Amino acid sequence: MQKIGHPSWxxxxxxxxxxxxxxxxxxxxxxxxxILTSVIPGILALADSMTAWNLxxxxxxxxxxxxxxxxxxxxxxxxxxxxxxRTALFVLVVVPIEFALGLxxxxxxxxxxxxxxxxxxxxxIPTMIAPVVVAMTWRFLMMPTFGLFTYYLxxxxxxxxxxxxxxxxxxxxxxxxxxxxxxxxxxxxxLLSGLSAMPKEPIEAAQMDGAxxxxxxxxxxxxxxxxxxxxxVLFRSIDxxxxxxxxxxxxxxxxxxxxxxxxxxxxxxxTFVTWQLGYGAAVCQVLVLFAVIAxxxxxxxxxxxxxxxx
Amino acid sequence: xxxxxxxxRAAEAITxxxxxxxLLLVALVPYIWMLLASLKPRAAIxxxxxxxxxxxxxxxxxxxxEDKGFGGYLMNSIYVGAFSTILAVTIGTLTxxxxxxxxxxxxxxxxxxxxxxxxxxxxxxxxxMYLIFYRMGLLNSMAAIVIAHASFNLVLVVWMMRxxxxxxxxxxxxxxxxxxxxxxxxxxxxxxxxxxxxLATVMIFVLLFSxxxxxxxxxxxxxxxxxxxxxxxxxxxxxxxxxxxxxxxxVLQSIPVIVFxxxxxxxxxxxxxxxxxxx
Numbered sequence: 001m002q003k004i005g006h007p008s009w010x011x012x013x014x015x016x017x018x019x020x021x022x023x024x025x026x027x028x029x030x031x032x033x034x035i036l037t038s039v040i041p042g043i044l045a046l047a048d049s050m051t052a053w054n055l056x057x058x059x060x061x062x063x064x065x066x067x068x069x070x071x072x073x074x075x076x077x078x079x080x081x082x083x084x085x086r087t088a089l090f091v092l093v094v095v096p097i098e099f100a101l102g103l104x105x106x107x108x109x110x111x112x113x114x115x116x117x118x119x120x121x122x123x124x125i126p127t128m129i130a131p132v133v134v135a136m137t138w139r140f141l142m143m144p145t146f147g148l149f150t151y152y153l154x155x156x157x158x159x160x161x162x163x164x165x166x167x168x169x170x171x172x173x174x175x176x177x178x179x180x181x182x183x184x185x186x187x188x189x190x191l192l193s194g195l196s197a198m199p200k201e202p203i204e205a206a207q208m209d210g211a212x213x214x215x216x217x218x219x220x221x222x223x224x225x226x227x228x229x230x231x232x233v234l235f236r237s238i239d240x241x242x243x244x245x246x247x248x249x250x251x252x253x254x255x256x257x258x259x260x261x262x263x264x265x266x267x268x269x270x271t272f273v274t275w276q277l278g279y280g281a282a283v284c285q286v287l288v289l290f291a292v293i294a295x296x297x298x299x300x301x302x303x304x305x306x307x308x309x310x
Numbered sequence: 311x312x313x314x315x316x317x318x319r320a321a322e323a324i325t326x327x328x329x330x331x332x333l334l335l336v337a338l339v340p341y342i343w344m345l346l347a348s349l350k351p352r353a354a355i356x357x358x359x360x361x362x363x364x365x366x367x368x369x370x371x372x373x374x375x376e377d378k379g380f381g382g383y384l385m386n387s388i389y390v391g392a393f394s395t396i397l398a399v400t401i402g403t404l405t406x407x408x409x410x411x412x413x414x415x416x417x418x419x420x421x422x423x424x425x426x427x428x429x430x431x432x433x434x435x436x437x438x439m440y441l442i443f444y445r446m447g448l449l450n451s452m453a454a455i456v457i458a459h460a461s462f463n464l465v466l467v468v469w470m471m472r473x474x475x476x477x478x479x480x481x482x483x484x485x486x487x488x489x490x491x492x493x494x495x496x497x498x499x500x501x502x503x504x505x506x507x508x509l510a511t512v513m514i515f516v517l518l519f520s521x522x523x524x525x526x527x528x529x530x531x532x533x534x535x536x537x538x539x540x541x542x543x544x545x546x547x548x549x550x551x552x553x554x555x556x557x558x559x560x561v562l563q564s565i566p567v568i569v570f571x572x573x574x575x576x577x578x579x580x581x582x583x584x585x586x587x588x589x
Contacts, residue, residue, distance in 0.1 A: 007420035019412070022493035026408035029401045030420070030464075037461045038427060041438030108329060119330070121572045123337050127582070128571045129564040132539045136556055137344045139546070143553075146358045148343055185337065188318040190587060193579045223457050228587065235583055242431040245378060245524045264525075268312055272529060277441065284434040291430025298429060302586045309588070 042288075049282040055275035069282035080283070082258060083266035086172075090262065091240045094179045099233055101188025107217070109188070110195050119177060120189070127186040135249035138178050142250075165251050168259035175260055178246055183239075194228040195221065197309070202278070228307035234301050238294045244268070263287070340385025341564075348557035354551050370554035371562070380538075380559060387537040389452060390527070391520040394459035398516050401460070403509065408495060409468065410475035411483075421468065428465040428584060432525040435461070443501070446500055454530040455537070459520040466519070467512055469585025470577075474508030475501060514574050515581040518567060538563050 049070070052063040073080055105123075111115070126134065139147040144163040153159040165171045198221065206216050222229070244264040247253065253261035257292065261269070267287060271280030346364075347355050348371070354364035375378040405424075409417055427435060436458065443454040478501050486500050502509075524539045531540060542559050545552045571578070579587050 017492035017494050019493045022409050022497070023412050023414060025335070025402040025494070027414075030405045030424075032421065033401050033461070033464075034483055035449060037457060038423070038435075038438065044441060045438035092530075095473055105333060117572075117575060119334070121575060122334060124575075124578065125341055125568060126337055128518075128567050129341070130539055131568070132419075132542055133344075133560045133564050134522045136542055136546075136560055137340045138551055140347065140556070146356045146360070148360045149362055151358065156439075181336070181340070182438070186582060190579055190583065193587070203532045213568075215357075231583075231587060235586065238429055244431070244433070246509035248524075264431045264433050267431065267437075268529075271433070271437050277437075280437055281441070283433075287431050288426075289432065292426050294429045295422060295426035298586070299425060303329045305587070 004150040006310055045281045045284060046303075048278055049277040049285050053278035053281075055277060056088045060278070065278070069124055069279050070286075072281050073279070073286065079139065079258060079261070079266055080263075081261045083261045085245075086261065087241050087263045090172075090176065090179070090243065091237050094183070095233060095236050096175050097180050097234060098184045098187045099229075103191050105184070105188040106191040109192060111213075124185050126182045126184075127189075129274075130281075131182070131245035132184050132249060134178065135246040138246070140251055142174065166255050168255055171251050171255055171260050175243075175247060178242065179243065182246075183236060187236060190228065190232045191225065193224045205208065229297075230301045231305045234294075234298055238298065241290075247266055281285070328482045341407045343558055344539070344557045347553060349562045350554060352554060354433075370558035374558050374562075378555065378559075380541075380562070382534065383536055383538045383541040384562075386452070386487075386531075386535060387521055387539070390455050390459060390537055391517045393452075393456045394463065394520050395516045397456065397460035398463040398467050399509070399513055402464050402512075403471050403502070404449040407470035407475050409499060410472045411501075422435055424465045424468055428462055429484055431522075432458075432462065433529075436526050436529045444529065449530070450532055452534055452535060455527055455535070459523060462523075462526070463516045463519055466515060466584035470512045470515070470538075470580060471505065471508065473585065473588060474505040476511075477503045477508075511574055511577045511581070514570050515577075518570060518581075521563075523568065563586075 008286055050062060050064060050066055050068075052065050052068075053061045109120070109123075129248045132266065142149050142164050144150060144166075147163075150159065150163065153164070154233070159170075202220050202224075203216055206220055211219070241262075243262055243263055245260055247260055247265055251260045251264045253259075258266075264287075269284045270276050349366040349368075350364050350382060351367050351369065354361050359420075374546065377502065400528065405420075409421065439454065439458055443449045443451075448454050479509045482504070483496050483500055486496050486548045492497065522539065527540045531537060535542075538559065542556060545559065
């Protein structure tokens with residue numbers, strides 16, 4: 001494209017503004033950022049995870065212990081395995097319920113009606129407001145002496161003394177109910193977007209043939225939505241396994257030593273309550289490994305969904 | 311299928327409206343109860359059985375704004391939100407454009423890496439950052455929390471902006487190239503302005519997630535640097551009973567969120583799944 005007789009600074013500028021340099025211009029900030037926030041902290045944390053570093057023990061930072069932290073964590077730490085098991089139980093209970101309720105509500109709100117946008121915004125409030133506000137709200141509703149829900153639970157005879165958070169089972173169950181309340185709208189919204197984008201013809205044809213709404217749901221809508229459902233359930237499961245804010249505010253992992261302690265609470269407690277930084281770094285490395293596995297599963301599911309959508 | 315008599319239509323309307331009312335009731339009662347508490351005088355909050363009638367007061371809002379330094383925490387949240395948004399959007403938009411337009415080696419690996427930093431628990435990434443900032447003496451400065459929030463929002467920016475850039479017609483860019491635009495010119499003069507509405511949506515989501523975030527903020531800030539989400543739980547301890555103030559702070563924190571939700575509703579699915587599902 002260069003013309004003869006162009007001033008020479010122009011052609012050097014054009015040489016510099018090439019596509020290759022533009023790609024570098026786009027990617028270098030990302031690479032610098034990832035090195036700063038992910039590579040260097042990652043390597044240092046890996047090194048720290050092999051020390052006995054404890055902020056409460058002076059000079060422990062440089063005591064190299066090799067793989068001892070990992071051996072203890074994976075081999076014999078009942079708190080770690082206990083919190084992992086509780087997190088798994090939590091996910092296995094809440095996600096299917098959120099999915100079923102979300103699908104039910106999505107089907108109900110599928111057809112347009114006046115004020116639908118406002119209704120959707122209002123229904124989304126539990127998902128959109130900060131999890132810490134959700135937690136404070138429920139703590140208020142469940143206060144032992146004057147909580148609104150506590151009062152009605154007492155009236156109905158479900159609760160005799162104290163608070164729902166003082167019993168191990170009722171505390172866990174309440175956390176599950178709160179999570180379902182908070183995240184069902186999210187599930188609803190994803191499924192609603194999938195149902196709205198679905199071609200109308202197969203459903204209309206089935207209606208002509210006299211298919212019942214249930215038959216249409218199980219034989220047309222759910223099979224067509226399958227790739228999206230996998231993405232939604234996977235997304236929610238990964239997210240639910242990271243639950244922190246509500247448990248931190250409502251029970252702090254109790255009652256007792258660890259009745260509602262999830263894996264993130266365990267990691268937080270190890271590092272920022274008892275200050276075992278070396279051991280905590282090992283816990284975090286294991287969590288990062290989980291994240292990489294989750295990312296691999298999620299990435300595959302998303303790619304499959306996009307292929308089926310296009 | 312449809313009944314046409316007036317009575318039939320009325321019955322149909324009622325069977326349709328009752329579940330809707332129930333749905334809104336379940337979704338909203340907890341929040342409305344908090345909203346009411348923020349306007350209640352002290353005695354009404356602790357009434358047992360619960361009281362539904364009371365004379366509203368601004369007392370709780372006044373207290374948190376004047377005595378509890380809520381304004382300071384609010385400024386911290388705004389500061390963290392604004393700077394982490396600028397950081398994440400700058401880096402993420404450039405990356406997204408390169409991903410959308412060019413063939414390059416290791417694209418999927420890079421993307422996978424960014425994705426995995428969002429799918430893990432914040433604790434797992436906060437501790438390594440904490441250890442770095444501890445060594446650098448940056449702990450308890452705003453820099454740490456700004457960088458942390460930018461890093462967990464990066465995948466949202468990259469994924470969403472990539473799809474907005476893919477929606478920019480290729481022909482427009484090619485025409486600009488033929489007119490002698492450099493790749494830099496095409497990006498800054500054509501693609502970025504055309505993807506602007508998308509960019510605005512992405513910025514709202516990044517701001518929202520930073521605004522609502524607790525765990526990074528809890529670990530990386532303390533004292534005067536705390537954000538609102540960290541401040542709210544500190545209003546309640548085992549002994550003190552400041553529920554009116556908690557409610558007022560919660561309402562002030564969540565009102566902007568609800569307003570924004572209404573405006574970005576079209577992109578809500580995409581934003582909440584950080585770009586994985588196009589709504």
